[in-house]
Amino acid sequence: MSDNSKQISTETANSIQIEAKAKRREARQLLLISTVSVLVFLCLWELAVRAGWIDSKYLCAPTMVVETFLQKLTDPKPDGAVLGVHIITSLRLVLVGYLTAVIIGVPLGLIMGYYHTFDKLVSPIFEIVRPIPPIAWIPLSIIWLGVGTTAKAFIIFLAAFVPCVINSYTGVKLTPVVYLNVAKTSGASNWEVFWTVSRNYAMPLAFTGIQVALGNAWSTLVASELLAATAGLGYMIQQGRSLVRPDVIIVGMLTIGVIGAILTTLLSKLENHVVKWRSRA
Amino acid sequence: MDEQRVVKVHLENISKSFASRKMIFEAVNHVTIDVYKNEFLVLLGPGQCGKTVLLNMVSGLETPTEGKVEFIDSDATDLGFVFQKTAVFPWKTVMENVEMPLELKGVPKAERRERAQYLIDLVGLNGFENSLPKQLSGGMKQRVGIARAYCNNPQVLLMDEPFGALDAQTRYQMEEEILRIWEQEKRTVIFVTNNIEEAVYLADRIIVLSACPATVKEVYDIALPRPRDYVDTEFLRIREAIEANTDLAL
Numbered sequence: 001m002s003d004n005s006k007q008i009s010t011e012t013a014n015s016i017q018i019e020a021k022a023k024r025r026e027a028r029q030l031l032l033i034s035t036v037s038v039l040v041f042l043c044l045w046e047l048a049v050r051a052g053w054i055d056s057k058y059l060c061a062p063t064m065v066v067e068t069f070l071q072k073l074t075d076p077k078p079d080g081a082v083l084g085v086h087i088i089t090s091l092r093l094v095l096v097g098y099l100t101a102v103i104i105g106v107p108l109g110l111i112m113g114y115y116h117t118f119d120k121l122v123s124p125i126f127e128i129v130r131p132i133p134p135i136a137w138i139p140l141s142i143i144w145l146g147v148g149t150t151a152k153a154f155i156i157f158l159a160a161f162v163p164c165v166i167n168s169y170t171g172v173k174l175t176p177v178v179y180l181n182v183a184k185t186s187g188a189s190n191w192e193v194f195w196t197v198s199r200n201y202a203m204p205l206a207f208t209g210i211q212v213a214l215g216n217a218w219s220t221l222v223a224s225e226l227l228a229a230t231a232g233l234g235y236m237i238q239q240g241r242s243l244v245r246p247d248v249i250i251v252g253m254l255t256i257g258v259i260g261a262i263l264t265t266l267l268s269k270l271e272n273h274v275v276k277w278r279s280r281a
Numbered sequence: 282m283d284e285q286r287v288v289k290v291h292l293e294n295i296s297k298s299f300a301s302r303k304m305i306f307e308a309v310n311h312v313t314i315d316v317y318k319n320e321f322l323v324l325l326g327p328g329q330c331g332k333t334v335l336l337n338m339v340s341g342l343e344t345p346t347e348g349k350v351e352f353i354d355s356d357a358t359d360l361g362f363v364f365q366k367t368a369v370f371p372w373k374t375v376m377e378n379v380e381m382p383l384e385l386k387g388v389p390k391a392e393r394r395e396r397a398q399y400l401i402d403l404v405g406l407n408g409f410e411n412s413l414p415k416q417l418s419g420g421m422k423q424r425v426g427i428a429r430a431y432c433n434n435p436q437v438l439l440m441d442e443p444f445g446a447l448d449a450q451t452r453y454q455m456e457e458e459i460l461r462i463w464e465q466e467k468r469t470v471i472f473v474t475n476n477i478e479e480a481v482y483l484a485d486r487i488i489v490l491s492a493c494p495a496t497v498k499e500v501y502d503i504a505l506p507r508p509r510d511y512v513d514t515e516f517l518r519i520r521e522a523i524e525a526n527t528d529l530a531l
Binding site: 176178179181183184185186187188192196201203275276278279 | 367373439
């Protein structure tokens with residue numbers, strides 16, 4: 001009897017191992033497929049440029065992109081600054097606008113969500129401003145703030161501000177009544193109910209807003225650097241266009257993409273740390 | 282028992298109506314109840330009959346349209362409330378959840394930790410002090426809720442269908458537990474449920490409420506010795522008597 005059950009258990013163990021092996025094999029195959037697809041794409045691209053199917057003033061070869069990238073690390077030509085300077089200029093701009101939006105937007109949304117009177121006071125104006133795309137603010141911000149850093153940061157601020165407010169607001173509004181009642185029956189004042197319950201409950205959704213805001217801020221960068229600039233990733237690809245240098249444009253675009261991805265990853269790490277209590281269903 | 286009956290909470294002719302634009306909804310209609318000191322009182326009624334509204338008026342979460350709630354030798358802030366299982370804050374650890382009422386009162390950390398630890402041990406959650414609610418089962422979450430309700434050292438405990446969301450097995454276990462805790466830390470308990478078996482198992486006294494609007498329909502003194510047996514003949518007799526006399530939509 002016991003022999004029998006032992007046998008079954010080793011059989012089970014074997015089949016689990018076989019299953020795990022099959023899964024690993026499948027994962028390897030999928031990775032291989034993805035790699036092959038990227039490589040084929042790059043080869044075709046390279047071939048298309050080298051064979052002259054595409055004029056090099058429209059598109060450069062991927063090897064050329066790598067070359068330009070390496071060159072741009074140290075050479076300010078042809079667009080006026082080395083890649084590092086562009087990156088720092090853009091990062092500073094985005095972070096100023098974005099952090100201001102988070103610092104003002106999240107508390108504003110939380111308080112709007114909790115205090116009904118304040119909500120009624122602010123939300124009509126907010127609702128009118130909300131659907132206006134941030135880029136539509138460019139002309140006004142030039143009149144108000146000129147073409148300097150402040151104007152550019154202001155555009156980015158507007159792009160990031162709206163999702164911060166809306167998501168924090170919604171998070172507070174969704175707080176289950178029973179949580180509020182727990183605090184009330186434990187002797188919490190109105191402000192303490194907000195501080196101990198609603199603020200915490202809203203955090204995961206507020207973070208969703210903060211994530212969306214980061215995406216918005218970063219993608220508004222290029223548009224805001226349409227205003228007079230002497231450096232920045234948006235400026236770099238604009239220069240690439242006027243100099244008809246697709247390689248410079250592509251290096252700029254890829255840098256924007258990679259830095260955006262890095263920022264998002266860093267923020268996700270922070271989010272997981274702050275709202276680690278959240279259970280994923 | 283009778284000579285010990287000191288009134289702790291007095292509900293005087295309480296009514297509660299909610300007005301919406303089109304109609305008036307009557308939830309509680311002229312309810313007068315005396316709750317005795319350290320008794321385990323169960324309010325038994327069908328779902329949606331205004332039991333929770335009644336309890337909310339005792340706790341002060343809602344004000345009666347008519348009538349008043351009186352506390353003898355204590356006041357409305359001297360309460361512990363056990364809600365349904367979802368009422369444990371998911372962002373706080375077990376310890377932080379339990380000590381929350383004392384934190385709100387501004388009790389120094391060392392002191393409130395000591396009190397909370399005593400209660401965590403009392404409800405059998407020793408070792409889970411630093412766990413987050415997502416790591417706990419439904420029954421364990423409700424233990425956190427009970428410990429938290431005791432934290433302020435209140436004279437009156439209100440429990441609003443605390444085991445309603447639990448599976449049958451855990452529910453029986455928690456019923457046993459709540460009696461053990463109550464025997465050890467005697468308080469006046471007002472326990473709301475729609476489950477007759479649970480009511481007979483727990484109560485010193487059962488007040489049966491009618492369907493909406495809630496009125497007092499019948500009062501039963503349950504003199505059975507504890508621990509009670511669900512299949513004891515006397516237990517079943519009382520249960521059937523209540524069943525025959527109520528319109529619980531179960």
